[in-house]
Amino acid sequence: MTHLDATRVRAVIRRELRDYRRTRSIVVTMAVLPIIFLIQPTLTIFLAPPSAAGDTYYRLPLLILLLVPVILPSTLAAYSVVGEREQGTLEPLLTTPLRREEFILGKAAAVMLPTLVLSYTVFGLLLGVVRLFAKPVTASHVFHQGPVLLALFLFTPLLAGWAIVVGMAVSVRASEVRVAQQLGTLASFPPLGVVVLFGSGVIHPTLPVAVLLATGLLAADVRALRIVSRMFDRERLVTGAKAVRS
Amino acid sequence: MPDPEPALVVNELTKRFGERTAFSGVSFQVAYGEVFGFLGPNGAGKTTTVRTLGTLIAPTSGSATVAGIPLSPENGVEIRQRIAIMPEAPGLYLRLTVTENLEYFAGLYGLRQAGSRIKDALDAVNLGDRAGDLCGGLSKGLRHRVGLARTLLSDPAVMFLDEPTSGLDPVAAREVHDLISGLRQKGVTIFLTTHRLEEAEKLCDRVAILNTTLRVVGRPVELREQLFKSALVVKTLVPLGDPDQLFTRIPSVEGWRSDDPGSYVLSVSDPTVAAPEVTRGLVSVGAEVLAIGEAHHSLEDVYLELIDEDVEARKR
Structure with missing residues (x-):
C-alpha cells in the first residue's frame, strides 16, 4: 500500500485553487455555466401547465442539473496534466518526491471542490426559488420527487468524479490540450445515460435503484482512479516514450 | 580515515x-x-x-x-x-x-x-x-x-x-x-x-x-595535459631566416610549426628548461624577439579536439 503524504496532496490542491482564482477565463466559465444550466429547469418548472403531472413533468428538469457536475470539471481535468506539460511546469514537478497517486489525488480534489460547491449551490438555488416563489402545488410536486432529489445529491460527486478521472486519463496520454479537452468532455458523458433512463421513465426512480446505481458509479470511479494512477508514467510524460526497463 | x-x-x-x-x-x-x-x-x-x-x-x-x-x-x-x-x-x-x-x-x-x-x-x-x-x-x-x-x-x-x-x-x-x-x-x-x-x-x-x-x-x-603537449610560443618582429636550422639544434625542442610569419609554436617536454635555451638560440641568430611564452590550451581546445575526433571517426 502506497503511503500518501497529506502535506504534498494539500500543496497540489492549494496551488491548483490559487491558479483557478488567478485565471479569469476559468472563473468566468465556472460562474456562467451553472447559471445557464439553472435557467432551463427554472423556466420549465415555473411555466408548468396546470395539467402537468408531477412525476414525469418535474423529473427531467431536475435531472438536467446533473449536467453541471459532468461538464464543469471535464475541461479542467483534461487540462490538468497535458496543460502542465505545455506550460513547461510538469518536469520540475516530477523531479520532486511527489508520488503519482498524490499528484492524481491532489489534482482530482482541486477540480472536485469547486465543482461540488457550484453544483450544490445551483441545486439549492433552484429548490430555494421553487420554495419561495412557485405556486404551492408546483412546489409540492417538486419536493415530492424524493428519489430524484436523492439522486441529485448522490450522483453529483460520483458523476463529477467520473468526469474528473476520465478527463485526467485523457490528459495523461494526450499530447495537446485542445484534443484532451474535447476527448475528456466526450468521455465524461456515458454515465449520464443512466440519468436519461431515469428521466425518461425507462428506469423507475426509487430509493433502492438510486442507491444501487450510486454504488455502481462509486465502484467505477475508484477503479478508474486506480487505472489513471497506473497510467501516470514519468518517462512517458517527460520524453513521450514509454519506459522500458531491462 | x-x-x-x-x-x-x-x-x-x-x-x-x-x-x-x-x-x-x-x-x-x-x-x-x-x-x-x-x-x-x-x-x-x-x-x-x-x-x-x-x-x-x-x-x-x-x-x-x-x-x-x-x-x-x-x-x-x-x-x-x-x-x-x-x-x-x-x-x-x-x-x-x-x-x-x-x-x-x-x-x-x-x-x-x-x-x-x-x-x-x-x-x-x-x-x-x-x-x-x-x-x-x-x-x-x-x-x-x-x-x-x-x-x-x-x-x-x-x-x-x-x-x-x-x-x-x-x-x-x-x-x-x-x-x-x-x-x-x-x-x-x-x-x-x-x-x-x-x-x-x-x-x-x-x-x-x-x-x-x-x-x-x-x-x-x-x-x-593529457591531450596537448607542452608548447612555447615565440613571436619575432621579422620572420626568422632559417627557423628549421635554429629550432632543430636546440635539444629541448621536439618539433615546431609556424602559424603566421614571425609566429612559431615549439613542442617541448619541459617549458622551464626549453625557454632559456630557445631565448639564447634566438639571440645568437640576432632575432628581434617580441615575445616568448608558454602556450595555453583552454578547455575549449580540449573539447573541440575530442569532438572533432568523433566527427572524423564517424566520417571514416
Whole structure:
C-alpha cells in the first residue's frame, strides 16, 4: 500500500485553487455555466401547465442539473496534466518526491471542490426559488420527487468524479490540450445515460435503484482512479516514450 | 580515515530509446562538495543523463548510486527527496508569485513551516525584495534565479543544474555564475550540464565530456595535459631566416610549426628548461624577439579536439 503524504496532496490542491482564482477565463466559465444550466429547469418548472403531472413533468428538469457536475470539471481535468506539460511546469514537478497517486489525488480534489460547491449551490438555488416563489402545488410536486432529489445529491460527486478521472486519463496520454479537452468532455458523458433512463421513465426512480446505481458509479470511479494512477508514467510524460526497463 | 562515500557513483549506465542510443556505457563518480561539469554538444545525452539520475526516466542498463541510494524505480521517492533538479527551463507558475511558487515546492518536499526556508532561499539568490512579484512579470534571468532558489529549498545532497545559463544575456549569466560559485563555497554538490566551456572552466572542479559515450573525465588542467603537449610560443618582429636550422639544434625542442610569419609554436617536454635555451638560440641568430611564452590550451581546445575526433571517426 502506497503511503500518501497529506502535506504534498494539500500543496497540489492549494496551488491548483490559487491558479483557478488567478485565471479569469476559468472563473468566468465556472460562474456562467451553472447559471445557464439553472435557467432551463427554472423556466420549465415555473411555466408548468396546470395539467402537468408531477412525476414525469418535474423529473427531467431536475435531472438536467446533473449536467453541471459532468461538464464543469471535464475541461479542467483534461487540462490538468497535458496543460502542465505545455506550460513547461510538469518536469520540475516530477523531479520532486511527489508520488503519482498524490499528484492524481491532489489534482482530482482541486477540480472536485469547486465543482461540488457550484453544483450544490445551483441545486439549492433552484429548490430555494421553487420554495419561495412557485405556486404551492408546483412546489409540492417538486419536493415530492424524493428519489430524484436523492439522486441529485448522490450522483453529483460520483458523476463529477467520473468526469474528473476520465478527463485526467485523457490528459495523461494526450499530447495537446485542445484534443484532451474535447476527448475528456466526450468521455465524461456515458454515465449520464443512466440519468436519461431515469428521466425518461425507462428506469423507475426509487430509493433502492438510486442507491444501487450510486454504488455502481462509486465502484467505477475508484477503479478508474486506480487505472489513471497506473497510467501516470514519468518517462512517458517527460520524453513521450514509454519506459522500458531491462 | 577512509574517503567518504561519493555523492554519485555511475557505472556503465546506458539509455536507449528504441534504436536510438541517448548515452552508452557512462561511468564516473562525483564526491560530496564537488562541482562537476558535464559537457557535450547538443544531443550528446547530457539532459537524458540528468533525467536518468533524477529518476525521471529508467536506464536501459547499468547501475548508479545517487546520494547514497541505489538508482531503482522503488527508490525513486527517496532519491528525489535528497536531490534537486533545475531543468533548462525553470518551469514556474507564471500566475503565482515568487513566494507562492516556492511554497508549492516546499509542500511537495513535505516541508512544514517552510517560511524561513523560503526566505533563506530567496536571500541566497538575492530575490528577497521580489518575493511578492508574480513570476509572469519577471525577466528570464530573474526566473532562473527563482528556479535556483527552488532547488535550494530542500537543502539537497546533490543539485543538478541543467544548462542554468541557457538563453541568458551575459549579465544574467554572470549573476547565475556568482550564485553557483557561492553555493560551491558553501560545499553544495553540484552536477552542472552545460555547453558553455568557459562556464565549466570557471566553475567546475572536474569535468566530463560526453558525446553519447563518455570521452574524458578529469580536472580541466589534467585534460589539457593529457591531450596537448607542452608548447612555447615565440613571436619575432621579422620572420626568422632559417627557423628549421635554429629550432632543430636546440635539444629541448621536439618539433615546431609556424602559424603566421614571425609566429612559431615549439613542442617541448619541459617549458622551464626549453625557454632559456630557445631565448639564447634566438639571440645568437640576432632575432628581434617580441615575445616568448608558454602556450595555453583552454578547455575549449580540449573539447573541440575530442569532438572533432568523433566527427572524423564517424566520417571514416
